[in-house]
Amino acid sequence: LNSLFDGLPTTVFETMSGLARAHGAINLGQGFPDGREPADLLASAARALTERGNQYPPSRGLPELRAAAAAFYNRFDGLALTAENLVVTSGATEALAAAFLATISPGDEVVVVEPAYDAYRPLIERAGGAARTVALTPPHWRLTADLLETAVTPRTRALVFNNPLNPVGRAFSREEVEAVAAVCLKHDLIAISDEVWERLVYDDCRHVSLSSVAGMFERTLKIGSAGKLFGLTGWKVGLMIGGGALLEAAAKAHQYLTFTTAPNLQAAVAEGLAWPMERFEVQARSLARSRDRLAAALTAEGFQVLPSEATYFLCLDLAASGLSMTAQAFAERAVAEHGVAGIPVSAFMSGPAADGVLRLCFAKPDAMLDQAAERLGQARRAWA
Numbered sequence: 136l137n138s139l140f141d142g143l144p145t146t147v148f149e150t151m152s153g154l155a156r157a158h159g160a161i162n163l164g165q166g167f168p169d170g171r172e173p174a175d176l177l178a179s180a181a182r183a184l185t186e187r188g189n190q191y192p193p194s195r196g197l198p199e200l201r202a203a204a205a206a207f208y209n210r211f212d213g214l215a216l217t218a219e220n221l222v223v224t225s226g227a228t229e230a231l232a233a234a235f236l237a238t239i240s241p242g243d244e245v246v247v248v249e250p251a252y253d254a255y256r257p258l259i260e261r262a263g264g265a266a267r268t269v270a271l272t273p274p275h276w277r278l279t280a281d282l283l284e285t286a287v288t289p290r291t292r293a294l295v296f297n298n299p300l301n302p303v304g305r306a307f308s309r310e311e312v313e314a315v316a317a318v319c320l321k322h323d324l325i326a327i328s329d330e331v332w333e334r335l336v337y338d339d340c341r342h343v344s345l346s347s348v349a350g351m352f353e354r355t356l357k358i359g360s361a362g363k364l365f366g367l368t369g370w371k372v373g374l375m376i377g378g379g380a381l382l383e384a385a386a387k388a389h390q391y392l393t394f395t396t397a398p399n400l401q402a403a404v405a406e407g408l409a410w411p412m413e414r415f416e417v418q419a420r421s422l423a424r425s426r427d428r429l430a431a432a433l434t435a436e437g438f439q440v441l442p443s444e445a446t447y448f449l450c451l452d453l454a455a456s457g458l459s460m461t462a463q464a465f466a467e468r469a470v471a472e473h474g475v476a477g478i479p480v481s482a483f484m485s486g487p488a489a490d491g492v493l494r495l496c497f498a499k500p501d502a503m504l505d506q507a508a509e510r511l512g513q514a515r516r517a518w519a
């Protein structure tokens with residue numbers, strides 16, 4: 136076809152999940168939780184399917200969901216939203232597509248912080264833009280204004296920021312988020328702030344929304360995902376938060392991407408967003424316990440585990456674990472020979488900065504984590 140998408144590989148998530156199925160492996164690759172679906176929201180979606188209409192909801196979302204999402208973000212991020220500041224999309228992925236299509240013109244450049252979610256670059260390029268990357272480095276993945284400045288040129292139009300950061304589980308500090316804001320303000324950039332992991336932040340770390348920093352709301356499209364908030368990744372209900380001409384343009388892009396999203400799922404998500412704060416905290420604490428369990432088991436197997444402050448993921452430093460292979464090679468062999476799937480962080484990078492780092496999903500039952508660690512330990516001993 137000679138189109139941009141024609142030349143792209145199948146995503147690493149799809150490929151690894153396929154290999155995990157083919158080999159009957161434990162799948163710690165693609166990020167989805169196992170065994171934690173909130174029964175109240177499932178019941179609510181089932182009820183809404185039979186008791187409410189199943190025809191097109193308004194393009195910007197069910198009024199009750201937009202109102203519930205505004206209240207949710209006012210509670211957690213200290214914003215002052217009304218329902219008018221919300222557009223419901225078919226997953227955060229659609230919100231990203233709408234945001235890039237609405238803000239990028241041919242020739243524009245977008246600053247992308249790597250590791251970067253795999254959808255960003257193809258969507259930026261499809262919109263006619265070019266990605267200018269800056270690479271964070273293990274083990275701390277720290278972000279500074281100086282680093283961002285190296286990628287800014289007179290053509291830079293926007294910056295995409297993923298906080299908390301998939302795949303490495305960073306919850307950026309207030310200082311780091313303010314550094315991002317300072318660069319956007321200095322160079323008059325639009326920010327696309329992918330905050331889908333915002334409520335899965337652990338220990339003493341706190342999520343700081345870029346939209347909440349002084350001067351940023353007007354220039355930011357913040358993106359959320361019910362899939363991550365409630366551990367229902369197949370639902371694909373996304374949230375786009377912003378105001379003024381920026382949100383209007385993104386809402387117009389959304390009209391011609393999907394127009395709308397399944398009404399029963401929207402109704403159930405509206406109910407979930409009204410959960411007491413405590414319930415989100417309980418969810419996060421349970422995930423932190425799973426992280427600790429997998430980290431301890433892998434450490435006992437001789438792996439160097441990198442710190443994880445957020446998301447469903449922790450990473451292994453393979454070189455520091457005595458392995459000289461790339462994470463790509465390790466992942467390909469581990470799924471076939473030892474029955475565990477993981478994701479090489481190189482899939483999120485355009486350069487070699489993290490070639491020896493492997494991502495594992497810890498949002499799984501204890502027994503599965505224990506067995507995976509044991510199998511990975513066997514692989515390590517075989518290949519070290």
Ligand code: PMP
Pocket residue numbers: 166225226227228229252297301329331359360361362363368371372373
């Ligand atoms: N952005 C990031 C950083 C993600 O990790 C994901 C999914 N894991 C998405 C966007 C996509 O979210 P959704 O499934 O709601 O489309």
Ligand code: GLN
Pocket residue numbers: 146148149164165166167301
């Ligand atoms: N975001 C999920 C992850 O990082 C995967 C999403 C997908 O499969 N495209 O694992």
